[in-house]
Amino acid sequence: MSKNRLSGEFPRFGPESNLELSSNEFSGAIPSYFGSAISMLLMSDNNFSGEFPQNFRNLSNLIRLDLHDNKISGDFASLTSLLPSSLEVLSLRNNSLKGSIPEGISNLTRLQVLDLSENNLDGYLPSSIGNLxxxxxxxESSSSVMRPWLLFFTDEESFREIKTQDIFSFAVNWKKSRQVLFHRNFYLYTLVDLSMNKLQGEIPASLGNLRSLNVLNLSNNEFSGSIPQSFGDLDKLESLDLSHNNLSGEIPKTLSKLRKLVRGGFPP
Structure with a gap:
C-alpha cells in the first residue's frame, strides 16, 4: 500500500503480516502492536515521530526495518538495545536520532545494510563496528526468510505470479545516487552509510575487517586523523566517500589494491 495518501489511525494487521506502507501520510508515534512473526516492516517517508516502542525487542523474526525520512527522535544507543539480532537491513536515514553509536552495534550479526545518514549522531565511532x-x-543468497512467491488469482482458471523480491524493495544512496535494491538479488548488496552526522575522532581501523562491504560513506562528519591503512583490505569496495571531514596525512598506498573502486568513488 505504498505511495498513496493514507493517514489517520494506524491499522492493526495480522501477526504474520509483512508491511509495505512507505510514502504515505501516517503520523504520530511508531505503532507498537506488530506480531512477533513479522519479518519486513517498511514504513519510510511518512510522518512518524517520537521514540521507538519497547516491544520492538520482541520482533525476533524481523529482517528488514526501513523507517527513513520520518521524524523519529531519541537516543540511538537505547534504540539499538531494542533491535533483534535477525536484522539484515536497518535504514533510519533522515530522522532526528541523537547520541552515539554503541559498542553493541556488533550484536546485529546479520546486518548487510546500515544506513544512519542525515541524523544528529555524535561521539566516536566504536571499534566494534568492524565486528559485524x-x-x-x-x-548468502539464501539468508532471507521471506516466502519466495505470492500468488494473485484473477479468476477461477488463471492467476499470475508476482515475486515478493520485486515488491519488497527499498532505496539507498548507492554511489552518490538513489538506487532501488530488489529482494531477488539483495545478497549482492552491502552498505554502511553514516554520512551527514556529527561523528568525531579517528576512523577505527577495524572497519578494514568488513571485507564484503561494497559501499562505505563517512562523509560530512567531523572525523580527524588519517585514513586507516586497513582500508586496503576492503577488496570488494566499489565506493568510498570520506569527503567533508577533518582528515589529514597521506592517502594510504594500500588503497591502490582496491580494484573494484569505481572512478569517482573516492573523493579527491
Missing part, C-alpha cells in the same frame, strides 16, 4: 559478522563474510 555478515559484512566480514559474504552474505
Amino acid at each position: 559478522a555478515c559484512l566480514i563474510m559474504s552474505p
Whole structure:
C-alpha cells in the first residue's frame, strides 16, 4: 500500500503480516502492536515521530526495518538495545536520532545494510563496528526468510505470479545516487552509510575487517586523523566517500589494491 495518501489511525494487521506502507501520510508515534512473526516492516517517508516502542525487542523474526525520512527522535544507543539480532537491513536515514553509536552495534550479526545518514549522531565511532559478522563474510543468497512467491488469482482458471523480491524493495544512496535494491538479488548488496552526522575522532581501523562491504560513506562528519591503512583490505569496495571531514596525512598506498573502486568513488 505504498505511495498513496493514507493517514489517520494506524491499522492493526495480522501477526504474520509483512508491511509495505512507505510514502504515505501516517503520523504520530511508531505503532507498537506488530506480531512477533513479522519479518519486513517498511514504513519510510511518512510522518512518524517520537521514540521507538519497547516491544520492538520482541520482533525476533524481523529482517528488514526501513523507517527513513520520518521524524523519529531519541537516543540511538537505547534504540539499538531494542533491535533483534535477525536484522539484515536497518535504514533510519533522515530522522532526528541523537547520541552515539554503541559498542553493541556488533550484536546485529546479520546486518548487510546500515544506513544512519542525515541524523544528529555524535561521539566516536566504536571499534566494534568492524565486528559485524555478515559484512566480514559474504552474505548468502539464501539468508532471507521471506516466502519466495505470492500468488494473485484473477479468476477461477488463471492467476499470475508476482515475486515478493520485486515488491519488497527499498532505496539507498548507492554511489552518490538513489538506487532501488530488489529482494531477488539483495545478497549482492552491502552498505554502511553514516554520512551527514556529527561523528568525531579517528576512523577505527577495524572497519578494514568488513571485507564484503561494497559501499562505505563517512562523509560530512567531523572525523580527524588519517585514513586507516586497513582500508586496503576492503577488496570488494566499489565506493568510498570520506569527503567533508577533518582528515589529514597521506592517502594510504594500500588503497591502490582496491580494484573494484569505481572512478569517482573516492573523493579527491
